[in-house]
Amino acid sequence: MDEETSNTFKSGFVTMWGRPNVGKSTLLNTLVGEKVAIVSPRPQTTRNRVMGICEMEEGQIVFLDTPGILKKPKQKLDEYLVKSARTCLRDADVVLFVVDATSQPHGDDRRAAKLLRPLNKNILLVINKIDIADIPNLEERIDQFKQLGDFAGGVAVSATARINIKMLVDKILDLLPENPAYYPAGTVTDQQEKLSISEIIREQTLLVIRQEVPHGVAVVIDELTPRSNKLTYISATIFVEKPTHKQIIVGKKGEMLKEIGKVSRENIQKLLDTKVYLDLWVKLVKNWRKDENALRRFGYK
Numbered sequence: 001m002d003e004e005t006s007n008t009f010k011s012g013f014v015t016m017w018g019r020p021n022v023g024k025s026t027l028l029n030t031l032v033g034e035k036v037a038i039v040s041p042r043p044q045t046t047r048n049r050v051m052g053i054c055e056m057e058e059g060q061i062v063f064l065d066t067p068g069i070l071k072k073p074k075q076k077l078d079e080y081l082v083k084s085a086r087t088c089l090r091d092a093d094v095v096l097f098v099v100d101a102t103s104q105p106h107g108d109d110r111r112a113a114k115l116l117r118p119l120n121k122n123i124l125l126v127i128n129k130i131d132i133a134d135i136p137n138l139e140e141r142i143d144q145f146k147q148l149g150d151f152a153g154g155v156a157v158s159a160t161a162r163i164n165i166k167m168l169v170d171k172i173l174d175l176l177p178e179n180p181a182y183y184p185a186g187t188v189t190d191q192q193e194k195l196s197i198s199e200i201i202r203e204q205t206l207l208v209i210r211q212e213v214p215h216g217v218a219v220v221i222d223e224l225t226p227r228s229n230k231l232t233y234i235s236a237t238i239f240v241e242k243p244t245h246k247q248i249i250v251g252k253k254g255e256m257l258k259e260i261g262k263v264s265r266e267n268i269q270k271l272l273d274t275k276v277y278l279d280l281w282v283k284l285v286k287n288w289r290k291d292e293n294a295l296r297r298f299g300y301k
């Protein structure tokens with residue numbers, strides 16, 4: 001290798017793709033080394049394109065997280081999610097097709113794979129959650145996933161236990177074009193502060209609604225005012241679709257809302273590096289996922 005090629009720098013966009021709940025956002029956070037995307041055990045956690053950057057000597061990788069691809073968009077919000085996910089594919093130099101090793105390929109994996117076919121992109125198959133995939137025939141399962149598309153390579157990983165992450169990064173770098181960095185060194189995400197804060201509150205809310213499908217939750221920051229270098233005042237509203245959800249989120253004597261507020265505040269303090277006073281409200285807006293105006297108001301347009 002001559003000196004010039006050994007010094008090449010690579011940079012490009014890598015889109016996370018796959019059905020809901022396979023661990024795309026968790027993997028993005030692991031690759032970036034910081035929590036930029038929210039994660040929950042419920043499907044359809046991610047709603048916006050989230051960008052996170054991984055930097056190393058050999059290059060800069062810009063990861064784009066997408067909402068998991070849904071079976072059939074039923075609501076206006078679902079249509080928005082699919083559209084937002086597909087936009088991220090357009091810009092991708094490499095696509096990570098993420099699947100869950102703990103279950104067999106299912107219809108949603110096939111559907112997600114099918115959307116990649118006409119694109120003519122380099123796709124890496126990423127088989128995630130191998131830390132809990134306690135099956136004797138992992139090889140066989142990997143072969144089943146390989147049938148879903150035409151992959152430039154594949155790797156079995158664990159986003160939470162950090163297994164084979166370096167191997168994945170190397171495979172991505174191999175496929176990226178030689179380019180100078182797209183973003184200044186040290187950039188981690190382009191996410192606006194307000195959005196990061198509302199996502200932290202939405203994550204904590206999803207974590208408390210155990211028994212109900214949480215898709216009807218949206219969070220809006222009504223006010224964000226630094227009161228001094230040391231204190232930021234934030235007022236936020238959690239919107240829900242059903243009276244029962246409101247009851248669950250508020251909880252007995254407001255206990256649940258207090259807990260959501262407490263953990264959210266701790267996380268927001270870390271993000272802003274100031275003390276935070278957080279005022280949280282819960283409001284009912286029936287059927288907002290079908291309502292264009294509400295979607296716009298909640299930032300999904």
Ligand SMILES: Nc1nc2c(ncn2[C@@H]2O[C@H](COP(=O)(O)OP(=O)(O)OP(=O)(O)O)[C@@H](O)[C@H]2O)c(=O)[nH]1
Nearest residue numbers: 020021022023024025026040044045046068159160
């Ligand atoms: N054991 C284990 N759990 C994981 C791993 N990666 C993700 N998870 C868990 O899987 C669940 C879903 O993770 P997310 O990162 O929110 O999944 P996602 O693909 O982004 O989901 P959507 O945003 O809904 O499309 C969470 O409970 C994660 O903690 C892993 O490598 N091992």
Ligand SMILES: [Mg+2]
Nearest residue numbers: 024025045046
């Ligand atoms: Mg996600």
